[in-house]
Structures are given as structure tokens and as C-alpha cells.
Amino acid sequence: MNARPRLNPGLSFADRRDGWVGDIALTGLLLALAAVFPYLIGFRYLVSPIELQFLVSVLLIAPLALRSHYPQVMLLLSGLAGVAHLFVANGPLPALVVVPVVVYSVAREVDAVSSRSAVLIGLIGAVVGPMHWYLANNWEINFLVVVMLVCTGMVLTPYVIGRRLQESAKAKDAAERLEHERVQTMLAERxxxxxxxxxxxxxxxxxxxxxxxxxxxxxxxxxxxxxxxxxxxxxxxxxxxxxxxxxxxxxxxxxxxxxxxxxxxxxxxxxxxxxxxxxxxxxxxxxxxxxxxxxxxxxxxxxxxxxxxxxxxxxxxxxxxxxxxxxxxxxxxxxxxxxxxxxxxxxxxxxxxxxxxxxxxxxxxxxxxxxxxxxxxxxxxxxxxxxxxxxxxxxxxxxxxxxxxxxxxxxxxxxxxxxxx
Incomplete structure (x- = not known):
């Protein structure tokens, strides 16, 4: 997987700094809501110690700090943390709310071909995770189907939104370049x-x-x-x-x-x-x-x-x-x-x-x-x-x-x- 940074060379130092600040702020908010708060109230599954489940939650959310600059590195780290989630919990941890954010960020920042890896990893998780929980908790088959559909929607919906926004941004940039070229042509003709x-x-x-x-x-x-x-x-x-x-x-x-x-x-x-x-x-x-x-x-x-x-x-x-x-x-x-x-x-x-x-x-x-x-x-x-x-x-x-x-x-x-x- 390509882990090269996605920095835009045209961005100024202030733009890159503001990007880091926003990503870190979002990461801190999700850590507080989906990792620290459940730990403080004692939310856990009996399959493993609460400290281990808290660590996996942190590992799921922390890579969001790289979302604007290294989105594919973020996807890799969060995917590995998702695999660890299967071994420490027999049900969905609150930290899984990070999945739509990860998929959206990859779709928004990475090219179309490379961004499909987020869909692939997400859909695998949308099937393997509910099946693991189904076997561990003896769910009804209907409930399993509903959970799979919800997990699939959490992957596909943010991906489509991210791709659409990236295409709109590219179309806007192309229109601005054409307008700039038109103005330059008019000035040259004048x-x-x-x-x-x-x-x-x-x-x-x-x-x-x-x-x-x-x-x-x-x-x-x-x-x-x-x-x-x-x-x-x-x-x-x-x-x-x-x-x-x-x-x-x-x-x-x-x-x-x-x-x-x-x-x-x-x-x-x-x-x-x-x-x-x-x-x-x-x-x-x-x-x-x-x-x-x-x-x-x-x-x-x-x-x-x-x-x-x-x-x-x-x-x-x-x-x-x-x-x-x-x-x-x-x-x-x-x-x-x-x-x-x-x-x-x-x-x-x-x-x-x-x-x-x-x-x-x-x-x-x-x-x-x-x-x-x-x-x-x-x-x-x-x-x-x-x-x-x-x-x-x-x-x-x-x-x-x-x-x-x-x-x-x-x-x-x-x-x-x-x-x-």
C-alpha cells in the first residue's frame, strides 16, 4: 500500500498547519467521546480486560490525525486496529464510529483507483465483524442481516460522498484554470x-x-x-x-x-x-x-x-x-x-x-x-x-x-x- 504523503505542494505553511490543527482536534474529540468516556463509565465486553479494549479503541481513532496528509497510512493503521478489535471484543466498540470518517477521508483525498482499497477493507469488515459477533452472541439471523446492512451503509455512503466532493473540487479547479487561461489570452490579444x-x-x-x-x-x-x-x-x-x-x-x-x-x-x-x-x-x-x-x-x-x-x-x-x-x-x-x-x-x-x-x-x-x-x-x-x-x-x-x-x-x-x- 502506498504510504506516501498526500501533501499539496501548492499549499502554504499556514494552510498545512491549519490542516494538522483540524485533524488533531477531530481526533481528540472522538477519543474523548468514543474511547475515554466509555472507559470511564466501565463499558466493556467480558472477553478481555477493559484496559485492552481501551487501547484498541485508541488505536482505531488515533490515526485520524493523519487523515488530510497521509490518508492511506491512516487507513492501514485503522485497518490493523480493526483486526485487533475482533480478538479483544465480542461486540462493536463505540470507537467503530471512526469507520465512516476513515472511508470518507480516503475517498476525499486519494485518487479513484487507490481509494477503492478503503471500500474493500470496509466491506470485509462489514461482513467479518457482524459474523464474529453473531457467533459469539447467538444473534438471530435477521438481526445479523440488519447489522451487516448498517455496517455496509457506514462504508458505502461516506465513500460516495467523498468521491463526489473530490470530483466537484477538481471540476472547480479546472474551471478556474480555464478562466485564468481565457483572461491571459484576452490580455495577450489586447x-x-x-x-x-x-x-x-x-x-x-x-x-x-x-x-x-x-x-x-x-x-x-x-x-x-x-x-x-x-x-x-x-x-x-x-x-x-x-x-x-x-x-x-x-x-x-x-x-x-x-x-x-x-x-x-x-x-x-x-x-x-x-x-x-x-x-x-x-x-x-x-x-x-x-x-x-x-x-x-x-x-x-x-x-x-x-x-x-x-x-x-x-x-x-x-x-x-x-x-x-x-x-x-x-x-x-x-x-x-x-x-x-x-x-x-x-x-x-x-x-x-x-x-x-x-x-x-x-x-x-x-x-x-x-x-x-x-x-x-x-x-x-x-x-x-x-x-x-x-x-x-x-x-x-x-x-x-x-x-x-x-x-x-x-x-x-x-x-x-x-x-x-
Missing amino acids: DQRARMAEISARQQIARELHDIVAHSLSVMVVQAEGGRALAAKKPEKATEVLETIAGTGREALVEMRRIVGVLRNTPDEESTYAPMPGLGDIGEMVHRTGDRVTLRTTGHQPACGPATQLTVYRIVQEALTNFLKHAGARARGEVELDFGADRITIEVTDDGLGSAAQSDGMGNGLKGMRERVSAMGGTLEAGPRPEGGFRVCAVVPLAATGSHRWAGGVAYARERPKGHQ
């Missing part, structure tokens, strides 16, 4: 969503900064090259070129500060809100690129949301950036905006190098434009023209539904107060 949102925000800011820096630097480079040639022929015009370069740089700084300020500001910092570029700013942007680009509009400017306006603005900005970088020094371009009833069509064309233009292959401009237009539910076509040059054509619907994810960011971004760099 963290994953937070990480994805952070990645999306970083990509959005990188896209905005790319559009701002690439366009502004391209304009400044073109203006500087033109100003160098113009300074030799018309020195008075050089001032206008320098003012354009300075204005473009200041505007780029303002836009970058507007975007990066969202990350740098804390909730308790004083901040202001400035509108992001929209349809009304496209004309000024085209004008800064110089006289090589013209703007033509068709229809009336619609009353559309800031997301749509920013998307149109960034598409024109990126297309002009590519024109300034790749079309060539003598190329000319045209920006055409067609304001329809339900859509805005943007077409930017040039007569530059087209497919012959040199590129480092590291740009993200066209990819960013496609992402913006796709997020608004529109379409974009870009590529060299058969007759030469390059063409970008985008269609942005005015009734973009909420099912489209807007990659352009918030329409109004926080800007740090003046004086902050």
Missing part, C-alpha cells in the same frame, strides 16, 4: 492590438514626414538651382528665390512640429490645435514649385471632410515631389483637379523623362499614395506615358464609408506652443 496600433501610428507618422520632407526639400533644391543661375543674370530676382526657399523650410518645420508634437506633448502640457493642409492649400503648394507647373481645376470645390482633403493634398504633394526629383530640369508639369458630385479626380502629368528617369529604388512615395487612396476607398494609377513623361491619376470618393481605414491620421494635430523646439 497587448497585441496595442502593439499593432502603435505600429500603425508609427507608419502613419513616417508616411506624413516622408511627404513633408521629400516635397519641401525637392522644392528647395529646385529653387536653389534656379536661383544660382538667376543670380548671375538678374541679381534682384535672387531675393525672391531665397524667400521661397526660406518660406518652404519654415512651412516644413511647422508641419513636422505639428505631427511630432503629438508624440512629444504630455496631457498636462499647454498645446494648441492647427488644421492639417487641405484643398485650399494646394494652389500655394503648386505655386512654390515654380513656373514649370500649372494648376487647373474643374467644378466647384466640395464641402468634404478633413480626411478627404488631406488625402488629396498629400497625393498632389507626392506627385509633385516625384516630378521635381525625376522628370528633369526642363520638364513641365500640370496638376488637374476635377471636383465631381461624388468624387475628386486628381491627375498630375509631366513631359519629362518618364520611364528613362533614374531612381534609387528606395522611395516609398507611390506606395504611400496607394495606401492613402485605398484607405479612402478610391483608386490610383501611376506610370510612364506612351508619349513620354509620367502620369499619376487618383480617384477619391466623397462618400467614403466608415469601413475604410483612414491612413492619413487625425485631421487636427496638436502643435507645440511658440517658443518650443
Whole structure:
């Protein structure tokens, strides 16, 4: 028989201590009621001395102190004491009240297979004990049957109760583990969503900064090259070129500060809100690129949301950036905006190098434009023209539904107060 301790390694020292205290208290109570009290009142059978019957009663009850920690050791010791009971008494001693407690404790603390040993030992005792008493006292056969049934019930009933309670405890523990795993899964999913949102925000800011820096630097480079040639022929015009370069740089700084300020500001910092570029700013942007680009509009400017306006603005900005970088020094371009009833069509064309233009292959401009237009539910076509040059054509619907994810960011971004760099 396995006599290993049944201690739960997850229990704290205080839990184990409380278990010992409860077991010892129960053992002391049963010793007082079923062993000491019968001894004091002189309860005994004439077959053996009262002291010997008292000792057997103590040996039956004392192992209960091990019920929560070593239940199988308890069963072994109580079983041996039960065998001794057959030799010292020709009738049931009061200490036999310990039998239901022993069987229940084994059924409650031990696994199903091992706990059947308690049933086996108990049923053997439920037959052998009454038969011994029947032969020693000349009972009637009917009385023998009743005693056997009572003894059998004292074994089977506590065993069934103990097994049921153990199964209920296991089911509760399994449910708690499943709930813990579910909560951990939910937390992991929430963290994953937070990480994805952070990645999306970083990509959005990188896209905005790319559009701002690439366009502004391209304009400044073109203006500087033109100003160098113009300074030799018309020195008075050089001032206008320098003012354009300075204005473009200041505007780029303002836009970058507007975007990066969202990350740098804390909730308790004083901040202001400035509108992001929209349809009304496209004309000024085209004008800064110089006289090589013209703007033509068709229809009336619609009353559309800031997301749509920013998307149109960034598409024109990126297309002009590519024109300034790749079309060539003598190329000319045209920006055409067609304001329809339900859509805005943007077409930017040039007569530059087209497919012959040199590129480092590291740009993200066209990819960013496609992402913006796709997020608004529109379409974009870009590529060299058969007759030469390059063409970008985008269609942005005015009734973009909420099912489209807007990659352009918030329409109004926080800007740090003046004086902050």
C-alpha cells in the first residue's frame, strides 16, 4: 500500500498547519467521546480486560490525525486496529464510529483507483465483524442481516460522498484554470492590438514626414538651382528665390512640429490645435514649385471632410515631389483637379523623362499614395506615358464609408506652443 504523503505542494505553511490543527482536534474529540468516556463509565465486553479494549479503541481513532496528509497510512493503521478489535471484543466498540470518517477521508483525498482499497477493507469488515459477533452472541439471523446492512451503509455512503466532493473540487479547479487561461489570452490579444496600433501610428507618422520632407526639400533644391543661375543674370530676382526657399523650410518645420508634437506633448502640457493642409492649400503648394507647373481645376470645390482633403493634398504633394526629383530640369508639369458630385479626380502629368528617369529604388512615395487612396476607398494609377513623361491619376470618393481605414491620421494635430523646439 502506498504510504506516501498526500501533501499539496501548492499549499502554504499556514494552510498545512491549519490542516494538522483540524485533524488533531477531530481526533481528540472522538477519543474523548468514543474511547475515554466509555472507559470511564466501565463499558466493556467480558472477553478481555477493559484496559485492552481501551487501547484498541485508541488505536482505531488515533490515526485520524493523519487523515488530510497521509490518508492511506491512516487507513492501514485503522485497518490493523480493526483486526485487533475482533480478538479483544465480542461486540462493536463505540470507537467503530471512526469507520465512516476513515472511508470518507480516503475517498476525499486519494485518487479513484487507490481509494477503492478503503471500500474493500470496509466491506470485509462489514461482513467479518457482524459474523464474529453473531457467533459469539447467538444473534438471530435477521438481526445479523440488519447489522451487516448498517455496517455496509457506514462504508458505502461516506465513500460516495467523498468521491463526489473530490470530483466537484477538481471540476472547480479546472474551471478556474480555464478562466485564468481565457483572461491571459484576452490580455495577450489586447497587448497585441496595442502593439499593432502603435505600429500603425508609427507608419502613419513616417508616411506624413516622408511627404513633408521629400516635397519641401525637392522644392528647395529646385529653387536653389534656379536661383544660382538667376543670380548671375538678374541679381534682384535672387531675393525672391531665397524667400521661397526660406518660406518652404519654415512651412516644413511647422508641419513636422505639428505631427511630432503629438508624440512629444504630455496631457498636462499647454498645446494648441492647427488644421492639417487641405484643398485650399494646394494652389500655394503648386505655386512654390515654380513656373514649370500649372494648376487647373474643374467644378466647384466640395464641402468634404478633413480626411478627404488631406488625402488629396498629400497625393498632389507626392506627385509633385516625384516630378521635381525625376522628370528633369526642363520638364513641365500640370496638376488637374476635377471636383465631381461624388468624387475628386486628381491627375498630375509631366513631359519629362518618364520611364528613362533614374531612381534609387528606395522611395516609398507611390506606395504611400496607394495606401492613402485605398484607405479612402478610391483608386490610383501611376506610370510612364506612351508619349513620354509620367502620369499619376487618383480617384477619391466623397462618400467614403466608415469601413475604410483612414491612413492619413487625425485631421487636427496638436502643435507645440511658440517658443518650443
